[in-house]
Amino acid sequence: MKNIMFIAPPAAGKGTQAELVVKKYKVPHISTGDILREISKEDSELGQYVFETLASGKLVKDEITYQLIEERLARDDCKNGYIIDGFPRNIEQAIEYDKILKKLGYDIGNVILINIDEKTLEKRITGRRICENCKAIYNINDPASAPKEEAICDSCGGKLYQRNDDNLESFQTRYQMYKEKTEPIIDHYRQMNVITEVDGNDSIENVFKKIDAIISE
Numbered sequence: 595m596k597n598i599m600f601i602a603p604p605a606a607g608k609g610t611q612a613e614l615v616v617k618k619y620k621v622p623h624i625s626t627g628d629i630l631r632e633i634s635k636e637d638s639e640l641g642q643y644v645f646e647t648l649a650s651g652k653l654v655k656d657e658i659t660y661q662l663i664e665e666r667l668a669r670d671d672c673k674n675g676y677i678i679d680g681f682p683r684n685i686e687q688a689i690e691y692d693k694i695l696k697k698l699g700y701d702i703g704n705v706i707l708i709n710i711d712e713k714t715l716e717k718r719i720t721g722r723r724i725c726e727n728c729k730a731i732y733n734i735n736d737p738a739s740a741p742k743e744e745a746i747c748d749s750c751g752g753k754l755y756q757r758n759d760d761n762l763e764s765f766q767t768r769y770q771m772y773k774e775k776t777e778p779i780i781d782h783y784r785q786m787n788v789i790t791e792v793d794g795n796d797s798i799e800n801v802f803k804k805i806d807a808i809i810s811e
């Protein structure tokens with residue numbers, strides 16, 4: 595299988611789609627967050643540095659992130675394809691990622707851009723409700739996943755609540771950040787001719803069908 599990178603705005607269902615690909619194709623899901631958390635448990639100078647940096651809420655130095663990603667991708671389980679997640683986050687990192695791939699003799703593979711209207715994302719985020727008892731997730735803006743009664747869980751009768759950051763302001767901040775940092779990455783991959791766009795304004799199953807078609811080509 596070719597390597598896969600997803601690019602998508604917040605709440606576009608990127609994580610869910612990545613899980614579906616992992617399940618079907620049994621490829622490793624490489625996430626920078628996981629790599630850093632793993633290293634932070636190690637009893638070494640590097641482990642200590644990463645642990646302290648994460649604990650203080652700061653960002654790990656780029657050079658260290660690059661080195662760790664390269665080491666992770668060099669492992670055997672990545673040689674037949676992987677999904678990379680949470681990286682690159684800006685154009686500098688994208689350029690660095692190209693260099694890492696070259697060093698390892700890998701191809702960039704499929705860069706899949708999930709396109710979704712801003713309004714659809716807004717509705718998804720502001721409509722999301724979670725059962726405080728059984729954690730079931732509903733969406734009051736989507737008839738297909740709305741609870742029968744607005745604040746009560748269909749399956750257990752528990753109370754539904756809204757997560758603190760599931761509000762319009764928080765979404766708009768995250769969305770603006772995405773546009774600003776990610777558009778240059780999209781242009782970069784467009785020039786390399788490796789991007790495939792997928793319409794994400796559809797059910798999880800249908801979006802996955804489109805992604806699956808690209809992967810299995």
Ligand SMILES: [Zn+2]
Pocket residue numbers: 725726727728729730747748749750751752
């Ligand atoms: Zn419930």
